[in-house]
Amino acid sequence: MRMPPSLPAASLLLPLGTATMIVAAVPANAATVEFPQVPSMYHDAVACGGNIRSWADTDPKWPGRAIINVQALPVGGFDPGEYSFAPMCETVATVAWRNMNTGxxxxxxxxxxxxxxxxxxxxLxxxxxxxxxxVTVYTDMPNIPAQSAFDVPG
Structure with a gap:
């Protein structure tokens, strides 16, 4: 009786070595840092105010860069127009940042x-x-500025 030719031991171990390399290449995770909300008054209404929400997104895939996000939460107020208690209001929000490592x-x-x-x-x-x-977050109307910090990977 003739035995089938044997396979080299290295060819049996190759798939295991490949799987190990794939698992070892898992990238680091992205991070989101929410800043404190900024209470602010708004333009274009008799009385209008609300909070500004802002945050930063970072990811090792974007070395030296961060996405700064800004969004107003629902506002409350009064406007003598057609929809008195549902005014449309405007403000300019600013997120000023400084890198403490580089200036x-x-x-x-x-x-x-x-x-x-x-x-x-x-x-953006x-x-x-x-x-x-x-970071410092503020508006162009009376507001309570907020300060926060986050880290950007290199």
Whole structure:
């Protein structure tokens, strides 16, 4: 009786080595840092106010960059127009940032139109450079500014 030819041991171990390399290549996760909300008054109504929400998204796939996000939550107030208790109000929100490692600085300035349901979601990449980023969020109307920080991977 003739035995089938044997396979080299290396060919049997190859699939196991490949699986090990795939598992070892799992990338780091993205991060989202929510900043404290900014209570603010708004333009274009007798009385209008609400909170501005802002946050940063970072990911190792975007080294030295972060996405800064801004959105108004629902506003409340009064306007003598047709819909007195559901006014459309406007303000300009600013997220000013400074990289504490490099000294780089910038800002995202967004005109926000908000109403009973809040506003659109505004987002834009910022070239912060890698490091510890400190932010201040404020509006062009009476407000209570907020400060926060996040880290951008290199």
């Amino acid at each position: 780089a600085a910038g800002e995202l300035r967004v005109p926000i139109l908000a109403g009973f349901y809040g506003s659109e979601h505004y987002a 990449f910022q070239d912060t450079g890698p490091g510890h980023i400190v």
